[in-house]
Amino acid sequence: MPESAQTSVIGKPQPRIDGPFKVSGTAMYASDFHFPDLLYAVPIEATIANGKIQKLDAAAAERMPGVRAIFHRANIGKIFRSVMGKGMEGICIERRPPFEDDVIRYYGQYVALAVADTFELAKAAADAVRVTYSKEKPNVSPDLKAEDDPQVVATTYGPEHRLQSERGNPDAAFASAPVKLDQTYVTPSETHNPIELQGTTAIWDGQMLTLYEESQAIFNMRGVLAQMFGLPKESVRVITKFVGSGFGSKLWPWTHCPLAAAAARKLGKPVKLVLSRRMMFQTAGHRARTQQRMRLGATPAGKLVSLMQDYVYERSMLDDYHENCGEATAFHYSVPNLRVKFGRARRNIGSPSDMRGPGAVPGLYATESAMNELADQLKIDPVQFRVLNEPKIDESLGVPFSSRHLLECLQLGAEKFDWSKRTPEVGSMKRDGLTLGWGMATAAWVAARFAAEANIQLRDDGTTRIACGTQDIGTGTYTILAQLAAEKAGVTLDKVEVALGDTSLPEGPVSGGSMATASVIPAVLAAADDAIKSLLTVATTTPGSPFEKRKNDELAFESGRVFVKANGPASGVPFADLLRRADLRFVTGSGKSNATFGEEKKEKPKFSTHSYGCHFVEVTWQAEIARLRVNRVVSVMDAGRIINPLTGRNQIEGAVVMGIGMALFEHTAYDPQNGAPINSNVADYIMAVNADVPKLEVHFLDYPDKEINPLGARGIGEIGLAGIAAAITAATHHATGVRIRELPITIDKLI
Amino acid sequence: MKLFELSRADDPGQAIAAGAKATTAQQGADIRFIAGGTTLIDLMKLNVETPQKVVDVTHLPFGKIETLADGGLKIGAMVRNSELAYHPVVRKDYAVLSEAILSGASPQLRNMATTAGNLLQRTRCMYFRDTAMPCNKREPGSGCAAITGVNRSLAILGTSEHCIATNPSDMNVALAALEATIHIRGTKDEHSIPISDFHLLPGDTPQRETVLEPGDLIIHVTLPPPAPRSRSLYLKLRDRASYEFALASAAVVVTATGGKITRARVALGGVGTKPWRSPEAEAELTGQTATETVFQKAAEAALRDAKPQSQNRFKVELAKRCLVHALKLVTQTA
Structure with a gap:
């Protein structure tokens, strides 16, 4: 792939190619x-x-x-x-x-x-x-007690060991730890509220x-x-x-x-x-309520010696959706003694389901909150506390990380936020009559691939068509696919037609788990190479072609032109010319790539693959009217190579906005008598609105992770929501002195 | 939504004659006037309101804002909330009203909503709006699910064992502090009533929210002339920064001379079953020096009779802070 800075559309901010359809009302939902x-x-x-x-x-x-x-x-x-x-x-x-x-x-x-x-x-x-x-x-009690379950339980996605991860002797290490924290964190039921029902x-x-x-x-x-x-x-x-x-x-x-x-x-x-909006609250999934007991032990110098996470989540009466709050716990910090275990509680509720950053988002709220509280107890800066406990390898799997730059995220974030100016005492920072609170937290999200197939046509009018049966859920997949096709075919974006969202197309990946982009890349690259191979055959076999009688391997394809390697690209002939000469409308190539996620794990992976990041948050607190607002957020993401910084930044910003909602507002309330999710509309289910969104600053480290795909791109749809609630609760404590361990941080908890 | 018949009234007499055939002008009305429709249509979609006849009153000649000879202001029933909020006289002399209106809803809703419609805005109690739930206001005698249910946003003042629904309007709170008068034309006569008597406490008839009888048509609202050297202000507290009903709000109109309060009008929103004028707070303020201690005493007096529920105890403190801060701001600028 040519990566010359002049021509590449990969890694460049590209407006959505489907934007005009959306704003003109011609996009067909x-x-x-x-x-x-x-x-x-x-x-x-x-x-x-x-x-x-x-x-x-x-x-x-x-x-x-x-x-x-x-x-x-x-x-x-x-x-x-x-x-x-x-x-x-x-x-x-x-x-x-x-x-x-x-x-x-x-x-x-x-x-x-x-x-x-x-x-x-x-x-x-x-x-x-x-x-x-x-x-x-009905039983809709918010107090979750783990039911008596076997060690291995069936879940929606297959069997799970309730003892998710264990190493060393966490109980003994906790008991003898000089500094300890033992707290329970609660996240409420939350409902997805996409605008489209x-x-x-x-x-x-x-x-x-x-x-x-x-x-x-x-x-x-x-x-x-x-x-x-x-x-x-x-x-x-x-x-x-x-x-x-x-x-x-x-x-x-x-x-x-x-x-x-x-x-x-x-x-x-x-x-x-x-569906009506009310039905969206009842019968179309929601984020499960979770209750997570965190026990952390450390040395006075700030080295973790034990970490235990025991979590319980709600599930429906018949189904077994697994809210995997332990997703990031076992590898995120270096700690010799660790245990992650879960239990479940049945309730008369519609089944919980995946909601942006399922598992890891509530899980990291608890682990990052516990880390922040323990840092305060130790009187160690929370950033420094993370640095002290940065792992060299994934200690749960015993394998190296494919690409982990969390410390650089922290360094850059602290610098951009001006974190060194923070004074740790509660209520010690003021501006314009308001009390400031500064807090931070880190983030992680799995990086992997689903299986994907794609095909590409190079056409006689100089255009190309990329087809892949994946979806664009508003994240920019149309544009990403166009960028990949444009890059390989050597055409401009306006010469690319993208077909997706139809099972009559080659089978594309799920738009979930932040894996669609990472998954389609190898398939699209392979499809393009396959199409180019066909094109070269056309070039060498078409009577009258400038390359007639050449051998395929004497030729190369670059920037949309075929040329004899020995003569260099300047002598190239556009692919449209070659197709027209051969009286072909197009040549087609197909490609596929396998999954690294969701498949039977036959052997231990060679690398631990995840994205990382951190958020630094400033809140303002006006005690006389109990007004808490998020005033500034700096997020730094280590999410592999960013294919499109424009749609990429949009993903992180959107997730931060959702994180503000998670931290401050969102909560599906069940009526205790009849079990109805009673605030089942967008007036009573409070989410962040534009006026709640402050200046958001997003930075990407942009280190390619070649273990994921040849371009090194990981996913970015979910990681922005991980950690943000813990950063906001930490900032809230710094401003108000109130520790909120049950989200959301509503006014009633602050006065 | 049930099928209904829509007609248009071309003059007030037609509307009154049509409305007079209703069995009630309160909850359960079989005939309803419609203006902006921002409450009624919602509730009809939810089957909370099921009128058989709906009479469009938007063509009636009540769309003007006029200055009165005594220096007061006459606001037509059909004046849109956005027009009222941005009217130069309102912004200058009745700032509290402009601020209250602009703190609520959205520009689109304010462009539709009318003065009279806002006066009649129905509660946002979630149990009232859901016909599957018991609700004494919607279905007298069925019980109140809110008292044992999710009641965080509901009222702490003026409640009864039958109903704790909050009056959600911001405009009404400002009108209460401004001592507005509601002018009504009915089948027999034209009469007027102070806003403090217009809305009713729920008591054991929470389905009755106002004094309106069948055929009664609100034609305009008048405001007395602005008190000399007075300042007014609306402060609204809620979870998010915009587009949410008040958890607590305060409308204050204060005249202070040389640091001394000579006249004070106080009303609270988000906490009462009706727009909550507080003569108790006004008495604590009048004749006193504008200090935080005095404001605090006024706030204590305003909330003395508060009866919080399982989830809204915080509103007592929040409403106090809201009022104290509003008084602080309004006297600072005075």
Whole structure:
């Protein structure tokens, strides 16, 4: 690959190529697709969280004008269960097919589905369905106690050892440690609130089930829906052209997907089902509440001797979503004695699911908060405390890190923030009549790849087309793919057509785990090389070609031109000329790359691969009116090579904004009596708004990690949210003297 | 949403005649006037309001702001919140009103919302807005789920064992401190009522929120002339920096001469079941020197009768701090 600074589009800030479609309203989101005879479906939500349906009376609703059907257990038709398949396929968190039995296990569980000619009629019909229940008191208690579980438990993603990691003798080392901390940290249930609601439009023509979805994983969606309807995979097509953010909520199919498909099957017409915001709080996943006991022991000089994390999280009554709070704990610091263990507590709630930085984000909130508290106890600067405990290798796996520059992140962050000016005493820093609080924390997030396939065409008009069945969930994947294709084909970005979001394309990776970019790179590079190989064959075999009778290996391809190596690139012929001479519209190449994540671990990896980072935060505190605001954030990320600094910075900034929400506002509140997530709207579920967002400064170290892919790019979608809440709670303590160990830091906790 | 019939009133008489056929002008009304619709449409979508008839009053001639001969101000019922907030006389003489309106909602909502509509703004209590929940305000006798439920944002003043719903309006709090008068035209006559008597305490009839009877149409609101040398201010405290209802707010109108408070009007928002005028706080302030100790005493007096619930005890302290700080700011600039 040519990496000359003049021509390369890799590593350059590139505006989104899909931006004009989005701002002009021509980008087609899933619910923008319309079809002749389209019907609209509205689910009926259970208004209890625990009990049984006694009677479902749809008679009045069925008689309403324009109503096509009220579906329920007796008439929806067969929906099969699904199981985990090979690789990233068959993942579904709520396995119970909708309407399978009459038992209600969480508030808002779908009990019926109204289908009518318009959305308004369907909603009116849904409201007219009368359901009576036998009701029992739901368990939505916020106090989580680990249930009696075996050592190895089944989870959504496969079996997990509850004892996640152990080394040395953590209990004895903790007992004899001269300085100790033993605290419990709580993170609340949080709800994803992408602006685009979830929804499915299903078309069933008797042969083929086509789903217009806002999926973060179209191939998994295809696999699950094929299982649920007993169809061969090739009879299901999933299309996702644009996604109005997902944050993990749109990774796996929820129960509305098979409902729309089942209604389309029964009625023989396309059916559109779009969730309400309230349903997004009830039936489409959320971040699990966690309770994490942290025990840390250290020497007076600040060397960690023991670290124990015992965490408990909520799960639903039937499903086993695993909130892996220990994801980063075992490798992040050097400590000879360590144990990470988890337990679970069933609640009458819709299943928790992946939410941006699942596991590591609540986990790092706890570990980083504990590190900050212990540093204060030791009277050691929290940055210095991290430096003192920086590991040389991944001590949990006993292997080196592929590329870890956390100390450089800390150094740069401290410098940009002016951290040396910090005075550690609580309330000691003032500006303009406000008390300042400065805090920091570090971040880590797994770096790996999913399997990916792609194909590339070089075309006779000098354009190129890249096709990969991945998704752009608003993160910039269209642009990244265009950059990769432009770079390899030697064309400008406007000469690249990108096709994604369709299961009829080569199988692309999930847009999750911050792995899409890292995963597509090797496949796209291989596809381009394959296309170039075909092009060279065309060049040497086409009668009249300037390269006729040359051997392929005498030729090279660079900057969109084919040339004889010996003569140099200046003598090159554009690929479009060669194709036209051969009367070819295009040559195609395909490439694929394997997964490093989610596959059976046959042998120990050679390297420990993660991204790292840190946040430095300033809050202002105005005690007389109990007003706390985040005033300044400096984030430094070691996330491999950054392919597009513009969309990259956008990812980190967005995550920091979400982190401000996590630290200060976000909390899904369950009504203690009836178990409803009661603040199920964007007025009562408080998130950060523009006025809460201060000046954000983002720096990338930009060290390529060649263990991940040839360009050295890791993912950046999630790491920005890791650690930020702990940095804000530390800054809050520095300003107010109040230690918040249960998020969010609402006003009531400060006065 | 239930099916409804929409008609347009071309003159006040038509609207009043149409409204008079309603069984009630309170919760459960089968006939509703609609202006900006920023509350009503929401609640109709949620089936909390289920009027069979909706009468559009946006064409009625109540869209003006006029200066009165006595130096006061007459604000038409149909004046949009954004127009009122940015009116030069309001900004100059009734700053508290402008600030209160601009602290709430969003520009889009303020462009739609009207003076009369804001006076009738319904509570944001989550249980009121969800028909699956018991709520004495929405369905008298069904119980109050908020008292045993999630009540962090709800009222601590003027509550009853039947209802703790907060009046969410910012504008109303400023109008209470400004001693506004509400002018109503009904089937029989035209009458006016001080804002302090316009909203009702929930008591055992929380479904009744105002004195309005079927056919009553708010036509305008008048403000007395600004008190000489007075200063006014609205301070709103909430979790995030924007677009959230108040956890506590204070509207203060104070005249201070040589450091001495000669006149004070105080109203609190976010804490009361109605816009909460505090004569107790006013009494503590009047005739006193503007010091923090005096402000503190006023705040204590204003919150003396507060009855916090399981999750909103903090509001007592927050409202005190809010009022003290508002008084500090308003007397600083005086």
